[in-house]
Amino acid sequence: MTPPAALIHVVDDDTDHLAALSDLLDAAGHAVMGFTGGAEALSAAALRAPDAVVTDLRMPGMDGMALLAALREAGLAMPVVMLTGHGDVQHAVRAMRAGAEDFLEKPYDAAHLLAVLARGLETAATRSELLRLQTLMQLREAHPILGESAAMSALRDRVAALAPLDVNVVVTGETGTGKELVARALHAASPRAGRPYVAINCAALPEALFEIEMFGHAAGAFPGAQSDKAGKLEAAGGGTLVLDEVEALAPALQAKLLRALEERQVERLGENRLRPLDLRIVTTSKTDLPALVRAGGLRADLYWRLAGADIETEPLRAMGQDIILIFAHYAGLAARRYGRTLPETGFLERRALLAHPWPGNVRELKAAAESFALGLGRAIPTGGDAAPAVTGTGTLPERLAAFEAREIRAALERFSGNTDLAARALGLPRRTLNDKMNRYGLRS
Known part of the structure; x- marks a missing residue:
């Protein structure tokens, strides 16, 4: 039996057959969306990819073969089952070579169709899990996200799931929680890993230099511009652009950035030529961006352009025993870098690490670990003990x-x-x- 609650797109210009097939799949426990044309189904898949597609071959406009090709071109690898009332073997061979899961002739056996779907969904789930595990291994090798807590495991899984997808990502969290590490991990485990990784701090970018820095300039565009220069958007071509604190941009600059991202092209200052853009954007911020949008501090259309998916980094105080592991990692790195013997982290030190609230998160922990490795006095903060104090008051x-x-x-x-x-x-x-x-x- 096919897994329940799979989202199935059914595409057929025959409305009677569309309704009957939709009822069959609904009765089998699936969520079904019906479409009378391939173009309509493709638009819906771009908004939310289905788990499988069952489509008629011959339809006016975009037929089943064109829909299959468009789905694959868009990077959507869900199983596609092709239906036809014509029994054309050549079409069947073409469909299978193009990546169709199967090719069934009308009238088909309902049980057989459900079995074909079940096989396709199971294969897709296995392929997805294998890709996730491969990405996770690649992620650990390239930019390890340390920790064994539930929070860190969930973060690794989230990064591994999003890294292979060419979708823009917003990473939020407190200062010092590793947002840049997550951005680098997304790039390192993505198909863009071999291309440029370009980061820009929007809060440190003077408004007068925004267009020059982001869009570049042509020679002679202004006094002192002796040669052509690519902006950050162009420099990240084929790779990843990281926008840190994008909310710091003035409204007019937000509008200029949005236009370039929507049109996927940029015009250098002093040049009458549009240059195409091919990049993925990772936005990092310590601010609650949806709340900022509601307050009017960030353009909603820019936010939704950037927020194809989101990742939230947890504060260090939520990591439990991972605090000790991360501390040991950075202390070991510092000891090797400076040729020092790493002091032993005893029970009292471990207890102090767990008791401290770490308001500066990993950044503060890293500084403490390096000081500890170098033997620079009391490196580990001594926050309050976790256990209650003994007093003469209380019940x-x-x-x-x-x-x-x-x-x-x-x-x-x-x-x-x-x-x-x-x-x-x-x-x-x-x-x-x-x-x-x-x-x-x-x-x-």
Whole structure:
């Protein structure tokens, strides 16, 4: 049986057959969209790609073969099942060579059609998962995103899913959460990896220099322009352009950028010639851009041009034990770079790493790791302990809990985080100690 809830586009100029086939697929548990022409189906697929297409071969205007070719040209690899009432073997061979999943003659057996769809959907799902895993491996090798937490795993999966797609991406998150790393990872694992990677900080771009920097200029366009110069958009040709803090651009500059992106061509200052653009844009920002659009600080049409997909980076404080892993990574890099012996990260250091809120996120952690590797005094911040403090106030259960947390923390410190020895000293079963550590936010 075919997987439920697959989105199937049915295309047939015969409205009676279109309705009957749509009812069949709907009864099989699929979401169905019906179209009486190939051009209409192609436009819908550009907005939201279906999981499979079932199309008649002979239709006025864009027929089934033309629709198949257009879908493949657009980079859409979903299974396409071709139907015909003419039984033309030559057409069948052409369709299969062009990438059709199968070719069925009307009247077809309904069960056979569903089986063909099931096979095609299963093959497509397997191919998609294989591509995701291959991209993930490529991603790890090119620009590793460190961490084993659920947040970091989800981030890696999201980057791996989007990297092969030629879609613009908006990356948002707090300062220092690795937005540039994500942008580089998207480029490194994309088909554009061998082409230029160009980044521009829009907040640092003077308004008077915007057109020169973004669009370039011709020789003699202004005093001092002795030669032609390509702008950032052209320089990223075939590759990836990263726009950092695009919301900092003045409204008039946002409009100029939008026009170039919509027309996919640029005109250098002082030159009466349009140059085509072929690039992918990754936008990075620490601002909630949809909220900024609603407030009128960013053009909605520019945002939607940039936001083909989105990625949100998590703050470091949400990473749990990954904080220790990332700290060790940067400390090791610094030790090798400066030829130093890396000091041991003991229990007290690990506890301090987990207790600190890291308002500067990975950027702050990296600086601390480098100072630690160089032995420059107290490199690891000493934020408040995760466990509650012991005071003489509060209810009796609260004071008992604080006392218990203090004793467990002391035992862990005494045995350098060894929970077996700590549990033995406290007279607790290992599982009970683990439960209490989780309750009080303690780490071994």
